[in-house]
Amino acid sequence: MPTNLTAEAKARWAQAQATRDPKEKVRLLKEFYSLMPHHKSTERLEVSIKKQIVSLEESIREAKMRKHGSTRIEWTTRREGIPQIALSGPTPHVFSFFEKLTGLTTSIFEVHTGPVVGIYKLEGLSFQIVLCPYGHGIGRSTQERILNLIRSSDLLLIDLPPSSWTNYWMEFRRWALDHNLEVSPKQALVEIKMMPTGGVRVVGKSNNFSQDDLTDFLRGYGILNCLVRVSTDATIDDVEAVIFGRTFKKCLFVIPRGSSPTDGIEPNSISYEAIFSSPSLFVDRLLYNLNLVRVYTMSSSGVKAQHPLLLKQGSTVIQVARNIHKDLWLNFKYAKLWRKGASSPIRVGRDFIVMDEDVVEVFD
Known part of the structure; x- marks a missing residue:
């Protein structure tokens, strides 16, 4: 059920969202918290507001520390211009999977000291893998920092444990939702x-x-x-939850060896065996869930590029030209496009929509 806020509380929330001053936002959020009703159906909202206040107060303190020359370890990862995938699962099970994907060994100690990042490469593509374990044995503060890494990633890959993995998924989802993050194999509500x-x-x-x-x-x-x-x-509840800061992260499940997916997991899962026996299928699944397509460029001498461009699904030929070079984009005339299964290229215009594994030669 919606929280049934008073007009005064809604007005205070609108003011809090409108201001850019962190101190003023903290003040208004505290006023909003005092005005909102407090009962069972508002428990998650209460937690969310408290966390927003704590986060803002911490940001204010950090700004003061930077002003006076103090520093602290930041739990952030540097973007490398490639898709970033958060890899989660129980320890130490997820460590071996991370090692097999990236070739890097790690330990629970490293997880507690800062983000652990590796690269997965296949078929001319690279994916940044950020290790984000969830389970017992990881401190609460570290687990919350890990959740922020999941939040900022492009996709969440969940390596389910060999036993009781349905319970693990339910517990993981509940934990994320308690921290105002909706994790689902489907699109956001x-x-x-x-x-x-x-x-x-x-x-x-x-x-x-x-x-x-x-x-x-x-x-x-x-x-x-x-x-x-x-x-x-x-539902209207879902709309209200997003207004109050709930975010969404799409996930892809890795099913344990010898297990079969169940309802709710099956549509967006891949088996552990398939990842290493059919890596092309794994890459296809990653790109589909990232909403990306591969487009290869063709040079004037007829040489196909080894590494594809990664573009959002629904991208057009002119966006391909823009990614190749500014001059091709500005002086675009037409393009030749080779599609999988076709025997010869076709001539296309700027608004032609490209598909996965298309090959494009742009003319200016």
């Missing part, structure tokens, strides 16, 4: 992107509320311009 203008635009349709209901609900929180994506199963 609700996504809200704030916009400068344009009113409330809705993509998709829910079986549980109308577009007018959604628009009125968002306006109650002072949200007047946004793009909202909803699934058929989305």
Whole structure:
């Protein structure tokens, strides 16, 4: 059920979201917390607000430390211009999987001292693998830092344990949700992107509320311009949870040796054996879940590039040209495109949508 906030509480929340001053945001969030109802259905929201306040106060303290020349260890990973995948699972089981993927050995000590990062390479592609174990034996503060690494990754790969893995998944999902992160093998139930203008635009349709209901609900929180994506199963509770900071991370399951996937896991899983016996299938699954396609470029001398460009699904030929060189993008005339299964190339224009493993030669 929605939290049934008063108009005063909603107004305070809108003010907290509008301000960019961290100290002012802390003050307004504390006022909001005092105004909101406190009962069983608001427990997760209470935790979320408290964590937001703590995070902001910590950021304010860090800013003061930097001003006075003090430093602290940052739990962040440097982006290398390649997809970043968080690898989670129980210890020490997930350590051996990480080693097999990246060739790097690690230990529980290293996990507690900072992010452990490796690279998985195959077929001209590279993926940054960030080790993010979850389970008993990892301190609470370290586990929360690991959750932030999962939050900032492009995709979550969950290496399920050989025994009681359905229970492990349920416990993992509950832990993430308690920290305001929805982890699912499916698409997010609700996504809200704030916009400068344009009113409330809705993509998709829910079986549980109308577009007018959604628009009125968002306006109650002072949200007047946004793009909202909803699934058929989305509820107003889900909309409210996203307003209050719930984020989403898509996951891909690694099923243990000799196990069969169950309902809820089967549509987005791959077996441990298949990852190493059919690595091309593994890469296909990763790219599908990352919403990426491979596009190879062809030079004027007829040489196909060894390493593909990685583009978002739905990208067009002109975006390929832009990724190759600015001049090709500005002076684009046409392109030749080779598609898997076709015997000869076709001539295409700038708005032609590319697909996975297309080969493109751009002419200017």
